[in-house]
């Protein structure tokens with residue numbers, strides 16, 4: 198039965214934390230538990246993970262049906278609100294991050310997506326041609342990160358699912374599984390992209406190619422339950438005496454001996470975490486530190502800058518003659534189908550209830566969706582990029598931003614990078630579009646008025662770069678083509694509910710986005726960017742914090758540029774690679 202594990206300040210098979218460990222990991226989330234598992238595999242290396250959240254067996258975590266039960270449960274999340282968004286009519290936004298053993302992998306929507314190869318080549322490009330951060334350098338770690346279990350044969354055939362196991366591994370405790378049912382309407386919505394010129398179709402979501410494709414679910418296919426960092430890594434590490442996990446413990450800061458990380462200071466968790474431990478330890482932008490009366494140990498202007506997330510755009514179309522049956526509407530409208538669905542779930546956890554948020558989407562390059570790729574890329578190159586950052590941004594951070602925008606100008610012209618994402622659920626209305634490579638950059642800073650007790654100030658700075666709105670307008674215009682000017686969707690008789698046909702010009706779109714845009718798809722990254730220090734980087738290619746001995750950052754925040762896809766699979770791969778960097782001092786590929 199679902200239950201909370203009794204509140205134990207320290208979960209250590211009854212023992213208390215030792216005074217010394219080979220490694221201490223702050224945060225038992227997606228990356229933290231992956232690294233802890235790998236480092237303790239040898240049975241001798243000692244690791245302490247300190248996690249602010251509980252070890253929870255809540256059904257809200259394990260349930261796959263619908264995909265949203267984890268993120269709908271406030272007890273599993275940090276309750277942080279963003280600062281009012283100036284370009285979004287001062288709206289504030291909930292910053293969703295998992296606060297539980299497993300971190301965000303315990304609450305996410307379970308979409309198992311591997312972004313395009315070019316996204317990873319961009320990371321390496323900031324360090325020059327010989328960087329081991331590249332698609333080729335990460336592919337083995339993607340394989341190590343997940344255990345791919347193909348969909349069963351009947352559903353593969355009936356839904357026309359394609360996959361290629363050569364892009365996947367089978368050894369991880371974290372599963373990439375599949376539901377046992379797909380709606381025929383989902384397949385039809387994918388196929389309908391063939392009605393538009395130039396749209397690529399990709400055989401496997403792990404191939405690094407953008408296009409229309411099927412992708413798996415973070416799900417244990419036998420149990421039909423969420424598979425995440427807790428089940429895939431913690432549960433096996435917890436059998437080892439050299440792995441310790443302290444739950445409900447909040448790390449306040451890293452203890453430094455000069456510029457060497459010597460330990461961590463942690464307290465029983467009470468109010469929300471700050472997630473800004475680096476700054477609180479005196480590592481960060483000098484000006485910010487001094488306004489909070491914290492001594493600067495290492496002046497690192499990039500800490501907390503370069504914040505990115507995927508903006509979500511509402512573009513809702515409703516079909517009035519959607520005659521492909523069954524489709525998700527039938528779960529509500531058709532009693533016979535509903536009864537069948539419930540019986541299938543009760544019998545052996547099969548049927549529509551085994552679907553989380555779905556398994557099909559279009560991830561398309563900009564030249565495929567817009568004839569303005571070159572025009573917009575040229576406008577991006579010509580910008581004075583620093584104008585779109587906070588005033589007084591450090592010159593190194595501004596230089597890094599410029600390097601990123603020049604890389605994005607190439608990406609806008611490329612068929613190897615995806616900018617457009619439409620998730621296909623098979624439903625009779627469809628409304629969520631994602632801009633996969635936003636150009637604006639935000640900040641996550643300590644609240645200088647009470648840095649230890651108040652949550653960080655999260656500012657997405659949505660639409661700070663005006664070209665974001667121009668790019669997003671093109672995403673909506675293409676979506677209109679898919680629904681309204683496509684021989685393969687014509688029979689479904691779509692009506693545009695939003696933005697509505699009155700929204701046509703770039704300016705009208707800008708107003709629409711200001712009213713309706715969400716700056717987050719819960720993919721926050723970039724605030725400890727892996728970039729050269731002279732480009733505002735916080736960590737080097739080995740993920741070591743510049744200027745500090747014995748301290749690495751391993752999590753989503755090291756992504757210098759946000760990848761064009763949901764971030765969890767990438768975080769697992771980064772963590773797998775980081776474990777090798779820590780263990781062997783270099784990437785060591787064991788295939």
Ligand SMILES: Cc1cc2nc3c(=O)[nH]c(=O)nc-3n(C[C@H](O)[C@H](O)[C@H](O)COP(=O)(O)OP(=O)(O)OC[C@H]3O[C@@H](n4cnc5c(N)ncnc54)[C@H](O)[C@@H]3O)c2cc1C
Nearest residue numbers: 224226227228249300301305306307308448752753763765
């Ligand atoms: C609601 C939601 C839906 C998402 N949907 C998807 C999806 O469908 N597919 C996908 O690929 N990605 C999705 N993501 C994103 C993905 O889950 C994250 O990018 C990824 O899990 C982040 O991993 P991480 O290791 O960087 O951080 P996390 O997994 O968030 O781990 C951070 C951990 O650190 C702990 N912590 C923080 N501060 C302290 C402190 N001071 N002391 C001790 N512990 C601390 C936290 O409690 C947490 O456990 C979603 C995320 C969310 C929140």
